[in-house]
Amino acid sequence: MLENxxxxxxxxxxxxxxxxxLASIDLLDNALDRIAKLDPKLQSFVCLAEDxxxxxxxxxxxIGQGRWRGPLHGVPVxxxxxxxxxxxxxxAGTDAPGVHFPxxxxxxxxxxxEAGAIIVGKTRMHEFAWGNxxxxxxxxxxxxxxxxxxxxxxxxxxxxxxxxxAMGSDTGGSxxxxxxxCGAVGLKPTFGRVSRSGIIPHSWSLxxxxxxxxxxxxxxxxxxxxxxxxxxxxxxxxxxxxDFAEALGQPITDLRVGICRNxxxxxxxxxxxxxxxxxxxxxxxxxxxxxxxxxxxxxxxLGAIFAIELSSSTAYHxxxxxxxxxxxxxxxxxxxxxxxxxxxxxxxxxxxxxxxxLIDDLAKIFVDVDVIIGPTCPLTAWPIGEWTxxxxxxxxxxxxxxxxxxxxxxxxxxxxxxxxxxxxGDGLPIGLQLAxxxxxxxxxxxxxxxxxxxxxxxxxxxxx
Amino acid sequence: MDELEMLVEALGVELERERRAxxxxxxQPIAQEIAKLRSLDLTDVHPAVxxxxxxxxxxx
Numbered sequence: 225m226l227e228n229x230x231x232x233x234x235x236x237x238x239x240x241x242x243x244x245x246l247a248s249i250d251l252l253d254n255a256l257d258r259i260a261k262l263d264p265k266l267q268s269f270v271c272l273a274e275d276x277x278x279x280x281x282x283x284x285x286x287i288g289q290g291r292w293r294g295p296l297h298g299v300p301v302x303x304x305x306x307x308x309x310x311x312x313x314x315x316a317g318t319d320a321p322g323v324h325f326p327x328x329x330x331x332x333x334x335x336x337x338e339a340g341a342i343i344v345g346k347t348r349m350h351e352f353a354w355g356n357x358x359x360x361x362x363x364x365x366x367x368x369x370x371x372x373x374x375x376x377x378x379x380x381x382x383x384x385x386x387x388x389x390a391m392g393s394d395t396g397g398s399x400x401x402x403x404x405x406c407g408a409v410g411l412k413p414t415f416g417r418v419s420r421s422g423i424i425p426h427s428w429s430l431x432x433x434x435x436x437x438x439x440x441x442x443x444x445x446x447x448x449x450x451x452x453x454x455x456x457x458x459x460x461x462x463x464x465x466x467d468f469a470e471a472l473g474q475p476i477t478d479l480r481v482g483i484c485r486n487x488x489x490x491x492x493x494x495x496x497x498x499x500x501x502x503x504x505x506x507x508x509x510x511x512x513x514x515x516x517x518x519x520x521x522x523x524x525x526l527g528a529i530f531a532i533e534l535s536s537s538t539a540y541h542x543x544x545x546x547x548x549x550x551x552x553x554x555x556x557x558x559x560x561x562x563x564x565x566x567x568x569x570x571x572x573x574x575x576x577x578x579x580x581x582l583i584d585d586l587a588k589i590f591v592d593v594d595v596i597i598g599p600t601c602p603l604t605a606w607p608i609g610e611w612t613x614x615x616x617x618x619x620x621x622x623x624x625x626x627x628x629x630x631x632x633x634x635x636x637x638x639x640x641x642x643x644x645x646x647x648x649g650d651g652l653p654i655g656l657q658l659a660x661x662x663x664x665x666x667x668x669x670x671x672x673x674x675x676x677x678x679x680x681x682x683x684x685x686x687x688x
Numbered sequence: 689m690d691e692l693e694m695l696v697e698a699l700g701v702e703l704e705r706e707r708r709a710x711x712x713x714x715x716q717p718i719a720q721e722i723a724k725l726r727s728l729d730l731t732d733v734h735p736a737v738x739x740x741x742x743x744x745x746x747x748x
Contacts, residue, residue, distance in 0.1 A: 429736075458744070458747050524724055526721045527718075527721035527722040527723070527724050527725035528725055530718045531722055531725065562703060563712075563714060563718070565699060566692070566695055566715055566719070571726070574725055574726065575725060576735030577733040577734070577735050578725060578733075579735075579736035580734060581733055583736065
């Protein structure tokens with residue numbers, strides 16, 4: 225048997241599980257051993273499933289009887305703490321008294337269980353998904369640095385090779401930012417592709433659910449498992465779900481790669497810009513066509529996402545404001561929830577009008593391009609406790625800088641993926657971001673997988 | 689009284705006295721971004737969120 229098989233990607237694991245060369249129970253034990261060894265440093269799990277061993281034993285039994293459910297069958301995965309679970313408590317990252325959530329499975333957890341995945345535990349998140357630091361989780365590449373957020377625990381446990389997939393949620397970058405800062409793959413599907421029912425809301429029209437994983441292929445397998453219409457999510461789309469794995473290993477000579485030269489470039493750390501320019505050259509050399517464009521409306525995007533996110537979050541937490549439960553929230557999250565009352569109705573609706581302009585402008589661009597390339601994050605993982613960093617030519621709040629390149633794809637609801645594309649001078653991972661047309665995750669996965677296969681980044685992991 | 693203070697008063701937003709200054713200071717840069725948004729003329733653009741008269745169990 226392989227040493228530390230849990231560190232291998234899903235395609236290898238599932239082949240061995242299916243052939244009986246590897247038992248799910250052994251794979252789970254491997255994951256639990258790594259949790260026991262590494263999580264005291266990473267502090268990225270908040271809860272472990274007591275029934276994980278019985279889940280794994282059931283998977284082994286079924287596979288042994290020839291009832292293999294698919295690539296996730298018998299594979300341990302983790303879920304973010306805002307995904308409700310019947311067998312574990314959900315806290316959405318808060319310790320505040322007087323805040324309770326039901327003990328029932330969210331739709332993504334139900335679908336993961338149906339696919340045969342072993343739900344091993346819940347990962348730490350920034351409180352109510354309102355931040356990108358995720359204390360006290362640590363970045364596995366440097367324990368003095370943040371893992372990003374809000375799905376910071378999911379980013380850390382995947383990057384540390386504890387589980388090949390961990391679920392995240394993404395309202396302004398919360399899957400892709402920790403993926404970039406920790407050196408993992410993070411996939412935010414199109415709005416409506418994956419149900420949010422049973423995921424504790426942050427901002428209804430911006431929230432997306434999706435996987436963080438070792439490889440692009442692992443995210444494709446996870447997306448196959450969790451996609452599909454759900455009438456219990458008002459944003460869920462009635463759209464056909466292709467087999468996303470069919471996008472793997474495909475040529476990209478016909479691919480058209482768009483480069484948005486305003487907003488996405490010109491204000492990033494130099495190592496980040498250099499890595500992305502290298503990725504652009506890879507696509508050019510592989511035969512893809514490069515198309516440069518500008519999107520002036522992005523200059524107004526930050527006000528729009530703040531107006532929507534603040535007012536939505538404050539509306540969701542109105543019960544907690546009224547009851548005084550917010551006094552138990554961390555200070556930064558309480559401040560954001562309290563200030564949402566200062567966003568006016570016209571501001572909110574103007575933000576929704578801006579979204580329409582952005583979506584229509586992007587549709588015109590997607591006539592000539594298949595994916596849009598850029599950095600995921602203008603900076604690499606910053607030291608814990610640091611709130612201002614030098615990005616480009618100026619000092620900037622890390623909170624403002626870190627989501628600048630990710631939130632446009634939440635405003636537009638487009639699919640976007642972050643994957644590792646190198647390291648900065650301090651040995652910290654850099655994330656490459658690709659975005660695609662609505663419901664065109666196939667081209668996104670095709671482009672990301674081609675880049676990943678052309679480089680060795682997926683085989684590099686931190687020595688925690 | 690500055691513009692944000694007046695907004696708090698006009699909206700009747702209750703904030704603990706000791707938190708008021710911190711919340712308004714944190715909102716200041718966000719208010720500047722929202723002010724940019726206000727400057728756009730989007731009169732003829734329908735918002736992205738569309739009303740539906742169907743009951744909840746017939747949505748989607």
